[in-house]
Amino acid sequence: MLAAMTTATNLPSAPSRLADPGEGISADELALAGRNHALLLEAMRHDVTPAGLHYVLVHYDVPDVDATTWTLSVDGKVATPLSMDLERLRAYPPVSIPVTMECAGNGRAHLEPRPVSQPWLEGAVGTAVWTGARLVDVLADARPTGRAVDVVFTGADHGVERGVEQDYARGLSLAEALRPDVLLAYEMNGQPLPPQHGFPLRLVVPGWYGMTSVKWLTSITLTDAPYDGFQNAVAYRVKQDVDDVGEPVSRIAVRALMIPPGFPDFGSRRRIVEAGHVALSGRAWSGRGVVTRVEVSYDGGTTWADAVLEPAPGRFAWARWTATWTATPGDHELSVRATDDTGDTQPTSPAWNAQGMANNGVQRVHAHVR
């Protein structure tokens, strides 16, 4: 059953706030940045991101889960409540899907003013092949009642967030939960889940930002009312100010990234590139449609040229793109932007919101050509 997951407390807890103009990254933000790591952009050379290179965001601590005693409960508005171990989950027909997952806060640290939270630059993304049971198969055995409207997924990770003590939990509409590509995943890239990615079991909802794919899953509870827990009602919302109710974050907005060309300066990460023909490549994805176009700019976004877009290896996996830049000596700003078949194109400047959610402003790469 749903535990008391959203208990307001008087515990010491950092509030939601915006950084002051010109305020550097705080010690608190640095503590988050040191734990939650980005994709190294050069790892986009791999179709599937190797373990340890895929972005990871852990709200609280990685919980210490003993897989031999762990069970998953399925309860609430179901005719047949279930409790199952990993062996029983593995008995469902296994499905493997390549999925590009992105944190809803990707790009937050580029916003001005900066919402104070995990200070992502642009690398909070990765593509893994997730293997598990179809959620729809498990729900079929639990037999949702006609009153069920939401499915609440609760993890074993426990913490306090803006004064609210909670096990991390997210609700998803039953209609979305019944999609055949929603997985209860016990493998990542053919290996048991790493601890930081949800061992022994996590939800994977392809196309949605990562907050939906609850890690260290312990219970699935069907409810007869929309779930209003903290992570749905407060945290993952697009708000125009901190106190705004806002709109829920859901599917991943279209985005492309490039592997920065040349080689870096250690301290600034700026790029040094040899003049001449430079092979550029990267990836593009959208959780809302199919990427139909990728364009590259070599002049700070003034003019754009089409890149070559390769077929994506799956509906929810990033597509590779390539382009050739004729680099001339001097300093240049490179950008890439993608468009999907819903007509969405990345904005040159990110759309600001008070929690830094779901922005898909274009990447900017400074290159010094010699």
Add this chain to the structure above:
Amino acid sequence: MLAAMTTATNLPSAPSRLADPGEGISADELALAGRNHALLLEAMRHDVTPAGLHYVLVHYDVPDVDATTWTLSVDGKVATPLSMDLERLRAYPPVSIPVTMECAGNGRAHLEPRPVSQPWLEGAVGTAVWTGARLVDVLADARPTGRAVDVVFTGADHGVERGVEQDYARGLSLAEALRPDVLLAYEMNGQPLPPQHGFPLRLVVPGWYGMTSVKWLTSITLTDAPYDGFQNAVAYRVKQDVDDVGEPVSRIAVRALMIPPGFPDFGSRRRIVEAGHVALSGRAWSGRGVVTRVEVSYDGGTTWADAVLEPAPGRFAWARWTATWTATPGDHELSVRATDDTGDTQPTSPAWNAQGMANNGVQRVHAHVR
């Protein structure tokens, strides 16, 4: 042979500097923090750190190495220059050693004033089981001449650092290189090296800070003079001011860390702990000796109590420690410090130096007990 690894250039390159008083973490430091990730401290529950949880520091980019065409050269002051592929390296008797590796810059972001570089808090550490050929076996086949004094290890990663363009390279004395526990490692925790940890081959020098264990190794060159490349002569030095020649960084200073008890506040990472008996644990290590004592303080370092120290699983691997804290309601600062058999004990306040190297000041954990 040694390439021109230390070419001064006029490329745009961030200089060595100290942060101004009160200066927040800069965008450049954040870009480094987003790439180079720390151990999640709760991962100290594992004797061996799982892939993706071990700290990683990449000076430049992870290079794209094709293992099928990759070779390692051994040359310079040797009677028999060698070139070998992975298959030949695997033909040497394989050795597996658990090694605690720590970045020389661990703790840098706690220094005041803060040297501007990779802004580590305290988690730049991890323990892996490395498997490979003994370097001494390979060198025996190459037959160093009587003039050889240093062994220079060069990686495939290329960049510019404080104006010096280079392949990452480090020299080690021949005497140190001949230690039987120095490995040319092709496996980490029983799997091929992950890309970010040096695939397909890296050096592992147990007991030394991580900068010595060159990743993506392509050449080993014996020299008849001490190596004075950038990473030995400039970067990894304990300097009292930025222009000081300084002393070389070498073996890992004694240090202990605790797994922060209780659960965290998301935004501040501060801990909430239930009153009563609290089981504390963590790890302690030293590259300079054997850890002989671990002490815990619950009052900000005023008084200290001995922890229980378990045997380390290897000469160069961290030892587990445990303690029980009788937690009373209120706010407390917890610390842990280790002592090794050379007599070194961690200082309560870190010893400052201009590049933030090899400091081993004690960890401070703020806990709110309810």
